[in-house]
Amino acid sequence: MDKQLDLTRLKGVGPKLREQLQRLNIHSLADLMFHLPFRYEDRSRIQMIGSLQHQQPAVIQGEVRSADVLFGKRRSLLVKIADHSGVLSIRFYHFNAAQKSQFRRGALVRCYGEARRGASGLELYHPEYQLLETSLDDLPEPQLTPVYPTTEGISQQRIRLLMEQALEWLAANNIPLDDLLPLDWLQQWGLPSLKQALLFLHRPPREVELAEMASGHHPAQRRLILEELLAHQLSMQRLRSKLQQQGAPAIQDTWTLHNALLEQLPFTPTRAQQRVTVDIVTDLSQPLPMLRLIQGDVGSGKTLVAALAACHVLEADFQVALMAPTEILAEQHFQNLSGWFEPLGIHCGWLAGKTKGKARVAALESIASGQARLIVGTHALFQDEVQFHRLGLVIVDEQHRFGVHQRLALKEKGNLGGLSPHQLIMTATPIPRTLAMSAYADLDTSIIDELPPGRTPITTVAVSDQRREEVIQRVDNACREQAQAYWVCTLIEESEALQCQAAENTAAELAEQLSHLRIGLVHGRMKTSEKAAIMAAFKAHELDLLVATTVIEVGVDVPNASLMVIENPERLGLAQLHQLRGRVGRGSLASHCVLLYKAPLSLTSKQRLQVMRESQDGFYIAEQDLMLRGPGEVLGTRQTGLQMLRVADLQRDAELLPQVREMATQLWQQHPERVEPLILRWLGDAERYAAV
Structure with missing residues (x-):
């Protein structure tokens, strides 16, 4: 069907309504046909x-x-x-x-x-x-009544009338609908044609049970669910194909730097770290860009794996760039990597948004000249003025915070005579398998599924803030026994200013009640140097208690910290709570996390806190987070367009994903001419996320 069939063919559609429809990504009659109901109402029977x-x-x-x-x-x-x-x-x-x-x-x-x-x-x-x-x-009504996604200015009644016009106009003019799925697939799986499926979903007969439509199991729904998931899968595979067409430097070395780094460490990598490192080294030796996602739970040792990957690229005389989403996490990486690599003669560079003046000029010059071999920074690394000398590997930490387009922007920095740098993506937010298969179809995946020896389990309890005095006493007792503690103040009404104020007030209150303790404060509005100094003091046990906002969510490693209090945990998602909790339990001390909630709790909040109490398994927690919040929030709004799925539901339709991957491979090989129209039909402009 012609994508450009004009909406003005419909009665009542003028410039104003057309503009409102565009907010729903409806630009043509074809778009209108694919604007599908998200639920149905049974108005076909009068009830007593x-x-x-x-x-x-x-x-x-x-x-x-x-x-x-x-x-x-x-x-x-x-x-x-x-x-x-x-x-x-x-x-x-x-x-x-x-x-x-x-x-x-x-x-x-x-x-x-x-x-x-x-x-x-x-x-x-x-x-x-x-x-x-x-x-x-x-x-x-002679059929079930569809309920459509709407926007301001467009009522359900208006969109239903437009849809009826469109259906009648298309039927009267016998406009064909392009079936982009092969006919033998439809016959094999007992699925209707595209036209049959669309007409059914816009006008389901009254005999159909609402429960069946809600479950997504009707063949008409399955037909479109499979096609939509296939379009997303093909989009990501096409992205991978485009990247791999460019080629990459094949990294061959003697493992000299790798072994030298391990010799200076006071510990041995776990079997999981060794296995994932072999995956990476194998990828690096190929003349195609490595595109690998490393998943590892909090404290599993992803930084060491990234460092070992860097060794091989550095030894081959290429630069390595590591990008982290926050300055505090980037600083932690810079300190760790500098401590490991500077003694081996590898100069480490630093670049963040707050690097100004002469320091910035010097940093840019050392990156461009190649003097800085291993460069650590924030999103500042992919700004236009940054030029690399010979970039061979891009490492991105906490990928979901950047999104596909931002990590690809850094990749563009490394073109060497048509060759692209290798990419290693790390996340401590375990991604449910269902999401990984769709959101990261352009990446190979390795999982660090083992924690280093000596990590202690964390006991988690949920306590009402009516018992706040007891919790403060517990902090006092822990610090008197030479342990250290965190007190985390969570987000208030999405305002960083209010969040920082809450942390300042809490720090003042605790300082008054626990005047004999050394108390520090960290929040997002402090200067980078101030935050670094306070974190260093806490790590050196010059402070007993650190009051902080969620800026300490990732990257802070203080083995002596064995108690964390998270205030108002009901404001956070499961993944973030799990990340925060992972700041304790990093040493040999028995560790505890207190979730200090404000009653009454909603049902969802109760479920979240129960999951935190019963499990420390990051992947289980991630699956529960997906069920409670949905894929858009778990991945972050910057991620590729999975939160914009129209008929598919990643949680409900998870069992279809292996079939969809096979379908994508077959369609790509046997019907390549259908790939582009299929992606355009379901993603349209949203595919820019994947195209950059």
Whole structure:
């Protein structure tokens, strides 16, 4: 179907409505057809008032018995209607005199809404309604009623009318819909054609059960779910293919630097670290860009694996760049890597957004000349003015905080006569397998599934803030026994300023109550040098208690810290709570995490805290986080367009992903001409995320 079939063919679509539709990514009749319902309502049957149940949506019909304006806490219009089975109240808080006069005694009214318990028993609040001449007027809907995603200025009724016009126009003009899935696939899996699937989903017959549609298991839904997941898979595979067409330097070396680094360490890498390092070295030896994702739970030793990967590239006389999302994490990496590599004669460079003046000029010169061999920094590394001398490897920590396009921007810095640098992506946020298969289809994956020996399990308890004094006493006891503690103040109303103020107030309060302890404070509005100095003092045990915002979520390693208090944990997602908790349990001391929550908790918050109490398995926690929050939030809003899925649901449809990967490979090999139209149909402009 022609992507450019104009919306103005539809009655009532002028410049203003067309602009509003564009906010829903509807630019043509084809886009409108693929703007699919996210749920359905059954308005095809009139239900008896006497059979209504709490929280049950239904169509009911009856005669008006009374219509009165009531004055209580809020003025309301209460209309009572009745059929032969009972009486029901309809309540309006927003109404006018003309509306009240419509509900004259004896008038016949039909309405749709959700029954809820109110002052007069079950009530409908602000239902959709119509007044009828006779009981046969406008019989109920002949099919299930679709509910579409909308935007400001476009009501459900408006979009349904547009959709009906589009369906009728397409049927009348016999416009073909391109079936981009091979016919033998549809026959093999018992799936309808694209046209059949779309018509069914926009107009499901009344015989279809709502529960079946909600489950996503109807063949018409499966047809489009498979196609949408396939489009995303192909998009990521095409990205990988484009990257690999450029080639990369094949890194061959003698393992000299690798072994020299290990000899100066006071510990031996775990078997998991060794296995993942072999994966990386094998990739580096190929003349194709390495695209590898390293997943490892908090404290699993990803930094050492990255350092060992860097050894091989540095020994081959290339530069290595490591990019981290925050200055505090980048500084931690710089300190660790400088300590390991400077004694081996490798000069380490540093570049962050706050590097200014002469220091910045010097840093840029050392990167461009090749004097800086291993460069650590924040997103400042991919700014236009940064020129690398001979970049062979890009390491990105906490990939989900950057998104695909930003790490590719750094990759562009390394073109060497048509060759691209290798890429190593690290994350301490375990990504559920379902997400990894789709969001990271352009990457090979290795998992560090073993913690270094000596790590102690962390006991986690949830405590109401009504017991705050007990928690403060617990901190005091721990610090008196020569341990150290964190007190974390979480985000307040998405405001960094308020978050920092809360941390300052908490630090002042604790300093007053625990005046004999040495207390430090770290938050996002402090200068980098101040934060570094306080963190260094805490690590050197010159401070007993560190009050901090969530800036300490990643990268801080203080083995003597064995107690963490997280205030208002209900404000955070599971992945972030798990990251924060991972700051303790890094030494030999028995470690504890106290989740100091504010009652009452929502059901979701209770579920989150329960997961934290029962598990320290990052992958289990990530799966639960996906169930509670959805893929868009788990990956971060900057990630490629998975949060924009229209009919597919990664959690619900996880079992389809292996099939989708096989489908992508087959389509690419057997029907390459269908790849581009399929990606365009489902991703459109959103595919720019993957194209950069």
